[in-house]
Amino acid sequence: MSSLLALLGRDLRLALRQSGDVLLAVLFFILGAALFPFAVGPEPNLLLRLGPGLIWVMALLSVLLSLDRLFAPDHEDGTLDLLLLAPVPLEGIVLARIVAHWMVSGGPLLLATPLLAVFFGVPSHALPVLLGSLLLGTLALSALGALGAALTLGARRAGVLVPLLVLPLYIPVLIFxxxxxxxxxxxxxxxxxxxxxxxxxxxALPLAAFAGAAALRQAAE
Structure with missing residues (x-):
């Protein structure tokens, strides 16, 4: 457990060193959602009807932005080979990476969501449900995204393949x-x-852990 926590802390430190990427994802989330009223008009009932779905779509796209950095840097600089030799199950390493990814991608989106809820006129009694659904959903998005990033690791045009692979898997999360x-x-x-x-x-969590670990082993060979 202590080794996994150490890996989680390492992943968080590496992610926070690129704090500009975190800010970019949050700004994309906010500004992207803010564009829709200019297209559909300022009618309050229409914005309320469309708002939750638009917030969810922008959250999904914001998480998608950072998936290519989940495992690719470790694969390029040889860190993946060291992780395979570590006395920690690779499945646990994948889970730690998923949690770290969520903390720097999904977590900030939750903090920005109340602002967008006010912008779209979402009533206060619906805000806890919106935040709760995003909490569960963004964790699932990170897990499924990690699976896609691991399966395409080392492939040509992986940045294009990852969205094509994970977007169909994201549909149930978006619907629910x-x-x-x-x-x-x-x-x-x-x-x-x-x-x-x-x-x-x-x-999604055990699927991403076991299938993702198998894909990482294959990519390292």
């Missing part, structure tokens, strides 16, 4: 996440959507 907020806004229960979102996360 946006559906939870939409259910609250229409007076229905958000619990079924959140439970399905949690189920996707529970399936």
């Amino acid at each position: 996440g946006a559906g939870a907020v939409d259910a609250v806004l229409t007076g229905l229960a958000a619990r079924p959507h959140l439970l399905l979102l949690a189920a996707v996360l529970v399936l």
Whole structure:
């Protein structure tokens, strides 16, 4: 456990050294969502109807921006070979990398979400559901994204292949996440959507850990 925490701390320190990338993702999230009212008009009911879905789409795209940096630097500088020799299961290393990726990509998006919720007129009673769905959903996005990044590691045009591979996997997360907020806004229960979102996360984490570890071993050979 202490070795995994040390690896997690290392990954976080490396990510925070590139703090400009974190800021870029947050600005992309905010400014991208802010463009939609200029296209659809300022009508409050329309913005409220579209807002949660737009926030979710921008969160998905923002997470997608940083997937190419999950494993590629380690593969290029030889760190991956050292990780394979470490006395820690590679599956645990992949999970630590997923958590670190979420903390520097999904976490800041959660902090920026209340601003966009006000911008789109999302009522206060729906904000906890929006944040809860994004918490579960962005973790699942990081896990599925790690799987895609590992499978395409070392491939030509990996930056193009990763989005093509993971976007179909992201569709259930997007449906259940946006559906939870939409259910609250229409007076229905958000619990079924959140439970399905949690189920996707529970399936995505072990899948990403084991399949991602196998892909990393293959890429290192």
